[in-house]
Amino acid sequence: xxxxxxxxxxxxxxxxxxxxxxxxxxxxxxxxxxxxxxxxxxxxxxxxxxxxxxxxxxxxxxxxxxxxxxxxxxxxxxxxxx
Amino acid sequence: xxxxxxxxxxxxxxxxxxxxxxxxxxxxxxxxxxxxxxxxxxxxxxxxxxxxxxxxxxxxxxxxxxxxxxxxxxxxxxxxxxxxxxxxxxxxxxxxxxxxxxxxxxxxxxxxxxxxxxxxxxxxxxxxxxxxxxxxxxxxxxxxxxxxxxxxxxxxxxxxxxxxxxxxx
Numbered sequence: 001x002x003x004x005x006x007x008x009x010x011x012x013x014x015x016x017x018x019x020x021x022x023x024x025x026x027x028x029x030x031x032x033x034x035x036x037x038x039x040x041x042x043x044x045x046x047x048x049x050x051x052x053x054x055x056x057x058x059x060x061x062x063x064x065x066x067x068x069x070x071x072x073x074x075x076x077x078x079x080x081x082x
Numbered sequence: 083x084x085x086x087x088x089x090x091x092x093x094x095x096x097x098x099x100x101x102x103x104x105x106x107x108x109x110x111x112x113x114x115x116x117x118x119x120x121x122x123x124x125x126x127x128x129x130x131x132x133x134x135x136x137x138x139x140x141x142x143x144x145x146x147x148x149x150x151x152x153x154x155x156x157x158x159x160x161x162x163x164x165x166x167x168x169x170x171x172x173x174x175x176x177x178x179x180x181x182x183x184x185x186x187x188x189x190x191x192x193x194x195x196x197x198x199x200x201x202x203x204x205x206x207x208x209x210x211x212x213x214x215x216x217x218x219x220x221x222x223x224x225x226x227x228x229x230x231x232x233x234x235x236x237x238x239x240x241x242x243x244x245x246x247x248x249x250x251x
Binding site for chain 2: 013018022025
């Protein structure tokens, strides 16, 4: 009960004079936010580019090298009974 | 053909951006006053000389605008307030002393809890989640802060504002 009254007093204290909002505050926030968004979009594009280049490079390498085929034998089989 | 598609996509993106800008402007026009008041209470600055509160709010609003298209129905006011509280909590260790605001006698964490709970009417659970504290801790901090604010300074442990502002950092 008493605690509630005290909280109400603090609420009234907090509801004191409000500061005036400078008009440039919102504009500045928007400018900075837009820049951050653009930077993020650029970073995302770059990431996709790097990923697709890496994938393409891998595909080309695999196509040329065909690592799933067994490597050609390096030693000739023994030749007996000639 | 392809070029025309690209141009259409660009125009659609531009329209979307313009819409977001208009929405954001309307949001700021309606909410900035209350948010700046909360920020000024947090930084414990007087209402007519609040550079820290202004830069805090500018940064929080910039973040809110940057993530505007990912709000997905979430209240932008909640998001901005959350951003404000998080930024203040991160920067609070740099300046502990109030400079003449009504909450100058409190520490940064007490100010955060009092402003969120009593100034903004955020529920205890939400405040706790926002600050990463247990609910009991939020309740205790709030009770301590309310006691410090409503008792005469000499009977409580809280230092009177005169010694707070006079003390060197």
